[in-house]
Amino acid sequence: MASMFDLMTDANPEFAEMWWVVHPNINPNRTPEEQAELKRQTERQTERRSSELRDDLDLWV
Structure with a gap:
């Protein structure tokens, strides 16, 4: 599932x-592959949010 x-x-x-917040509670014993994927997901989220923030700040210039 x-x-x-x-x-x-x-x-x-x-x-x-939402899923990456809940997922660790469902399967706390992650495999190395799952840990690597979680890291990649977090990095993508961070980059996307940073990009959105930069775009928002550019609107005020």
């Missing part, structure tokens, strides 16, 4: 954010 939700996150960024 968790793998199905992982696939759904690729198409829906809002769902991805």
Whole structure:
């Protein structure tokens, strides 16, 4: 079931954010691959949010 939700996150960024908050509680013993994917997801989220913030700040200049 968790793998199905992982696939759904690729198409829906809002769902991805919710899922990555809940996912560690469902499967606390992550495999190294899951840990690496979680790190990649977090990095993508950070970059996306940073980009959104930069775009928002550019509107005020």
